[in-house]
Amino acid sequence: MTYAIPALDERARSEAQERLDGLVKPLGALGRLEELAAWLCAAHGTVPPRPLDDVRVVVFAGDHGVSASGAVSAYPRELTASMVRVFLAGTSGVNVLARQVGARVRVLDVAVDADLDDVPEEVRAAKIRRGSGSIDVTDALEPGEAARAFAAGRRVADDEIGSGADLLIPGDMGIGNTTVASALVAAVLGLPADDVVGTGTGIDQAGRARKVAVIERARARAGERVSDPFELVTALGSACTAATAGFLVQAAVRGVPVVLDGVFPCAAALVAREIAPEAARWWLAGHRSTEPAQAFALKALGLDPILDLGLRLGEGSGAVQAVPVLRNARAVLTEMGRLADLA
Template sequence: MNLHSLSAAVQRPDPETEAAAEQYRLRLPAPAGALGQLDALGAWLASVQERCPTEPIARPRVIVLAGDHGVAAAGVSAHTERGTTTLDLVRAVLDGAAPVNVLARTAGDVPVRVVDICLDADPEQLPPDTAKHRVRRGSGRIDHEDACTLEEADAAFAAGMALADEEADSGTDLVLLGDLGVGSTTGAAVLVAALCGVDASVVTGRGSGIDDYAWMHKCAAIRDALRRARPVLGEPMELLAAVGGPQLAALSGFLLQSAVRRLPVVLDGVVAAAAALVVQRIAHRATDWWRAATPTGEPAQDKALERMLIEPLMQHKVHTGGGAAAVLTVPLLKAAAAALAELPAAEPVAEKMADGPDVDAYDAT
């Protein structure tokens, strides 16, 4: 994986269009600042679309990358105690019965696509389109061993890139990026702790709703995995192989290639944020293509977003996963695009004066 060439291919959203949008906003009837966050979002959408006024968001899509994590065996997830598997969570999405499906329907029937990267299940249990990007079955227990091999991390990263290309080529104009994976917040916390240089206790959250006893197990697993992460901190792919695993590698590849393809992405929760932090190390300009949905209560997410200077769009604290929080941003982003595109704008002063002074204005004197 030639990360240097990929980094060079990432350009920032168009600054001239963003500046034009900010000037255009001053000609709209609502006073500057009256629309609050919609002003900044409208300028951002104009810059990623390279159009001012903006075009409507017409084809948003939820992309959910799913995978199992061996560290779940350390008792770090309430799903394990409840007997819920990642396959159960994926099936709920495929059946249209998960929270993300309900919220996607209320947001205008936003399509939801779930992709198996490393589920610990037979691929025959899933539709072919869901399982076609699978890299391996499950992943290693990161407090004891690597999550996957370097070759598998490369393959997962490439799978994420291919997914981004598929979405860009199909006309998707906004990605709502989520994840499903029992134990996934543990791997995400390790990546954030390693990249931000903090201790395990700083990034250990409650994930799926664990109690204090499970929290201590999770903190210990993150601490042990951090010891294995630090020697490879300077090599993103080796870091993903050691403590991230195929799912986080695929999310990273997706985010990087989305930036290359100029495809804006809303990050759903801590796992997507951790992958974004990895990509920031590869291509710092990529962060300008992302927005975050809402704080989830996971300290690792807060730390990652703070490091990337990304402020969440909402404060709803939805943390059910699977892209549900990201879906809630669709009405907000559609409103920002519409406010910039549909409110009547006054003519620029230069155009008013193009034919000379207004003679009638002087008659009164």
């Protein structure tokens, strides 16, 4: 399938740069803010860009079979279901940080290994399955589930954009997420497992060695199937990966900017780029994670993180903190005086 993804408006970018050069400052003195202001103009096709008033975070939650033994995470997999309720209560890290910038947070049960009968139906409506297979010994998904999850992610993006979203942030929640993300990054980029594995939720070096071994077994089992993105997600990913990839592709189709968060959304972005290469032009990197796999993914995507705060929480928490920087970039272009107007 092909996707009609609009190009960024290079005329608007050029006009924005000319305007930035004429502001009351030395050329390039506002550094990255100028680059971001011009990018927003290209995305919106207008100078100055439109306000980023309606920011939406969508947290895709799911469990991974690879976490069942407890060997790859410092926390039990039951925490995923508990965290869904924390998001709904508004007390998670991303909830708190989102409130500071006026962003809204939505959580979806895509593949939590529990029946969350006590949460609203709209949270459970995106569910594809309970958990996923342990990728070192079996496929993560059944045939057809990756495509279903991808389509579900596209619908979520349409829902958010249709109700007024100006900027989208994909968040993630799932014990074992960094293992799956690292496996995907290693497979897409052809990297050794030892290069991409970090400490995740805070495991020690013995735990890291176990993660490396898990990913090596998973990649050996998947073999050549990694050349097809849907087969890749079926073998090594998760329903949440596919849903996030669909979310990213559809945002690009609709011409709405996305700010990527940590390693899991960036791994999903690599998958999304395999499906729709032009989609990547609509994404920014919100922050640099401490996970090495994210650094490799960002380099491959050609993205330079806006922030570097040593974060590893996930949930969309780092990307949310980049929103004020984007708003400041717009404000510079909108409100600063011009050199030509000086007396």
